[in-house]
Amino acid sequence: MNAVVGTLLLVQVWSVAPTPSTIGDTVVLEREIAVADPTASLRLAPIEGSLLVEPLAGPEAITASDGFIVRYVVALFETGDHTIPMPDIELVYPTGRLETRVGGEAFVTVLSVLPQGESLPAPRASREPIPRNVLRTAPAILLVMGVVALTVGWGLMRRRSRVRPVWAGVGKGGEDASPAVSRWIAAGEPRAVATVTTHEVRVRVQQYVPEAEPSLDLEDWLHTVEAHRPDWPLRELSEVMQALERASFAPAIPSDVIALTDEAQVIVQTIEESESASEEGEE
DSSP, X not given: OHHHHHHHHHHOOOEEESSSEETTOEEEEEEEEEOSOTTOEEEXXXXXXXXXXXXXXXXXXXXXXXXXXEEEEEXXXXXXXXXXXXXXXXXXXXXXXXXXXXOOEEEEEEEOSSOSSOOSOOOOOOOOOOOOXXXXXXXXXXXXXXXXXXXXXXXXXXXXXXXXXXXXXXXXXXXBOOOHHHXXXXXXXXXXXXXXXXXXXXXXXXXXXXXXXXXXXXXXXXXXXXXXXXXXXXXXXXXXXXXXXXXXXSOOOHHHHHHHHHHHHXXXXXXXXXXXXXXXXXX
């Protein structure tokens, strides 16, 4: 019996802090080693890792008054009461003699961080189905039908045959106007229509402004007309002539060219009526 007690005292018990610990805590395991010769040193083996124990640092020996304090720092990851086998400790004396102290076992208690019992809350009762709003499709259908009807109507109006402008009538000096514009429109040549219309406007204007020769550059031609006839609708005439010149050299929509031709005809007729009124007033 005395021999057993002596053996237990030789093995001694490892202190555990904190105790009890929880999963993942940093746990310090310490044990005092009494050594009679202060010149002796310790040789420590690392603790083995397992599903329970994870070493966080290497073993450490701290000098004490009557020997050493051996320390291991670990983390524990399984709940319950466990026994951890500790490595043996070797004492090395200056004379070369080795002394082995049995590592023994450390007793630890690990608690769960989760509450006891069911950790998940009880499921809630199902809610009633959410009623859906009744979608009325009639307004949307009527709107789409209205847009389609307007689009079709607009397309039909664009496709409807329109009155082609004819440079008919009698110009100054009793000369008949050229019907070339009408012929080119009927042939479907928008650039030719723009070219012929530009020439016809220049010829008709030259009847009242001889200096505005048809061969002049458009900008010079407009400046000449403005210098001699500042009372004419010069802004409208300039916009139409520039648009016709662009249509003469670039692809254009026939309906747009026809609209320009109509506008040019109206402007020329306005100029001729103004000039005729002026001549009658002078007479």
